[in-house]
Amino acid sequence: MKHLPKHLQPRWRYLGVGIEAWPDADLTRGAFQRELWFAAQNLLGDVGSADADLTVLGFRFGGGVGETVVRARRGHADEARAALACVDDVGGDPIGVRVRGVSGTVRACEERYLGGRAGHSGKRNVAFEDADRTAYSRDGALDVRLPSGFAGATQLDFEP
């Protein structure tokens, strides 16, 4: 079908989103998109969800951190923010989500809000709760592997 004339095309807002997870998490764009749709539908209902029309565009994830651009219809950025805040788990991996900012174009969004933090830079052994544990480090933060999962800590917890 012939595309709409420019003044009738929908206007969008692009949310630059930072994602954080435990080091063993494996997230994909598809899984995140699905969770986001669920979250939007549960929180905003079918009507609100259709209005906001959330789409995950770029998606990068590795080493426990990721970032993505989420497209929302203009005027629904706050609803998009609320739906994103309710995504707490993707395929069984708990995640932290933070909207770093909102832009009018994908390019501005990527330039201004993405390309930030690197993933895990290394492993080291730490003494946590009187036991020797492996910890994954990433700019000051340490994720300590425990038998039951992970514990979040920082350098500060292991300095005397």
Added chain:
Amino acid sequence: MYEAVHAYPDGDSTAARFALTAARYGFDGVVVRVRSAGEAGPASYERVRDEYGVDVVDGIEVVAENPQRASGGIGNYRPKCTLLLVRGGTDGLNRFAVEQERVDVLARPMAGDGDVNHVLARVARENGVRIEFDFGPVLRRDGGHRVRALQGLRKLRELVEKYDAPYVVSANPASHLQLRAPRELVAVGEAAGFTGEQIEAGLAEWGRLAARNRERRSESFIAPGVKRGRYEEDD
């Protein structure tokens, strides 16, 4: 704006990790609510505060199954911490907590079979006990549990507005991954029928409470409006 968090061993992240994440998210501070006094105390919070530039407040959340036990906890912990919270969740505990002037915050009043009515809202206001709006289930549950949590929040909001009771807002995060930035909480609050100002005021209230209690615990404090020191000069 402040967030009140459950740090290791109650939660999955240490107080330092919460502080690091909260600083990135734009909070002014975190209230660490532990279940008992001891281990990692205010001394280690001091270092975290200096390192990450966010305030860390030592709080104790009294979790008891009945008012008698809670009463013991309050007497025991009140002198040892800056903020004292009592976890509600039953009618008896909610009632008990709002009647105690020594309690700062009644946490999770609508969890479980807990309920709040006009009597409790009025008493909470008289005693200055903050009622907590717990956004945890709204952010992390779905289906029927979440619907009931939203119903609870709505009822609580109507009572708090009507009787002008003091309140705080928290997402009750148990790990740094469950932490959400203030603007996200405002957006969720607005979707749930709150105004943005209400959420911001509820988050800021933690900081105000901490500042008030620190002043009260300082050496020069005698009674509200009375403190030891040089007299104030008239202008």
